[in-house]
Amino acid sequence: MPHVxxxxxxxxxxxxxxxxxxxxxxxxxxxxxAPPLFGxxxxxxxxxxxxxxxLDRYPDATSVELRTALAARLGVxxxxxxxxxxxxxxxxxxxxxxxxxRRGSEPPAILTTTPTFVMYRLSARxxxxxxxxxxxxxxxxxxxESLLRGxxxxxPHLIFIASPNNPTxxxxxxxxxxxxxxxxxxxxxxxxxxxxNYAERDQLELFRRYDNVVILRTLSKIGFAALRVGWLVGPxxxxxELDKVRPPYNMNGVSQALATVVVRDxxxxxxxxxxxVKGERARLAAELGTLAALGVTPSDxxxxxxxxxxxxxxxxxxxxxxxxxxxxxxxSGGRLARQLRITVGTSEENDELTQCLRDLA
Ligand SMILES: Cc1ncc(COP(=O)(O)O)c(C=O)c1O
Numbered sequence: 484m485p486h487v488x489x490x491x492x493x494x495x496x497x498x499x500x501x502x503x504x505x506x507x508x509x510x511x512x513x514x515x516x517a518p519p520l521f522g523x524x525x526x527x528x529x530x531x532x533x534x535x536x537x538l539d540r541y542p543d544a545t546s547v548e549l550r551t552a553l554a555a556r557l558g559v560x561x562x563x564x565x566x567x568x569x570x571x572x573x574x575x576x577x578x579x580x581x582x583x584x585r586r587g588s589e590p591p592a593i594l595t596t597t598p599t600f601v602m603y604r605l606s607a608r609x610x611x612x613x614x615x616x617x618x619x620x621x622x623x624x625x626x627x628e629s630l631l632r633g634x635x636x637x638x639p640h641l642i643f644i645a646s647p648n649n650p651t652x653x654x655x656x657x658x659x660x661x662x663x664x665x666x667x668x669x670x671x672x673x674x675x676x677x678x679x680n681y682a683e684r685d686q687l688e689l690f691r692r693y694d695n696v697v698i699l700r701t702l703s704k705i706g707f708a709a710l711r712v713g714w715l716v717g718p719x720x721x722x723x724e725l726d727k728v729r730p731p732y733n734m735n736g737v738s739q740a741l742a743t744v745v746v747r748d749x750x751x752x753x754x755x756x757x758x759x760v761k762g763e764r765a766r767l768a769a770e771l772g773t774l775a776a777l778g779v780t781p782s783d784x785x786x787x788x789x790x791x792x793x794x795x796x797x798x799x800x801x802x803x804x805x806x807x808x809x810x811x812x813x814x815s816g817g818r819l820a821r822q823l824r825i826t827v828g829t830s831e832e833n834d835e836l837t838q839c840l841r842d843l844a
Contacts, residue, residue, distance in 0.1 A: 487784070501602070516703065516826065517756055542734065560719070569701060595643040642667055660665055670695065705756065716776065763830060770837045786827060795821050
């Protein structure tokens with residue numbers, strides 16, 4: 484008799500669950516959330532919205548109010564917006580929808596860069612898909628020629644490009660990105676703009692210029708990670724197809740109601756939060772830049788990509804011992820062995836981090 488475990492996908496055997504670092508830390512700068520900077524009036528508006536949610540009924544299956552609010556904010560149409568439980572869920576919709584086998588039975592491939600957000604790779608591997616990773620260049624920008632070769636060789640169904648990228652905080656040079664899009668006529672290019680609110684430009688109009696481009700965004704990095712609201716902007720016909728993959732009522736009623744208020748009525752507060760984080764980012768980068776043992780890559784996101792003179796693991800452990808959690812990439816080895824990713828926190832958190840790093844120098 485086969486054991487039930489023998490029925491599980493073999494890929495599960497070497498995949499670890501995606502879990503944040505466990506433990507008590509005074510300062511958590513590891514997950515790229517925004518610091519808690521909203522005033523009490525924001526909480527009061529959200530409490531009012533919560534009080535109006537009917538908890539006894541299923542929520543609106545089409546999330547029309549939220550899609551309409553987002554569409555108005557972005558200057559697109561509600562039918563061009565697809566909602567997910569975080570952009571994580573939308574990544575899974577894309578992989579499910581674009582899983583047509585190649586040449587009869589071959590699993591499809593996805594192409595992405597490295598280092599980048601791990602869920603593209605994890606979600607694809609989980610589905611038995613091939614993952615082609617093209618290293619970023621020495622400035623952490625798109626390596627155009629390698630990407631073009633990767634597209635030629637692997638004929639990916641999906642290409643995931645985070646811009647600004649996690650963990651490097653860098654934006655793809657526009658001309659390089661466009662060359663990749665133009666070379667990838669037979670692929671859907673997913674431009675993940677999770678951090679774009681912290682950048683000086685965005686890439687939204689590329690979905691109008693090219694019919695093989697969609698854009699991902701999220702509320703997670705601008706103050707509302709707990710709501711789990713992400714969205715895709717793309718051509719109406721494609722959004723309608725992806726909508727067939729979406730589980731019924733995926734967007735819960737509380738998140739729909741609160742996110743609608745955030746996007747429609749509280750955007751001024753969100754913008755203010757973004758400006759404050761950008762100010763702190765500049766201050767933190769300047770402070771860390773004075774430490775000889777560190778090198779800071781200019782960031783278009785709400786975190787810094789920091790090169791350490793000592794192995795990153797040592798610095799990570801020393802910070803953890805002082806109650807400050809950051810993200811280390813030492814386990815990836817190679818040029819990442821001396822890289823840390825540090826989320827911009829409150830002024831107090833940033834000061835505490837800076838002081839710890841000074842003490843370690
Ligand atoms: C580039 C990128 N895309 C998407 C996500 C996931 O965001 P969400 O919280 O909307 O699922 C993250 C989270 O870290 C990210 O770094």
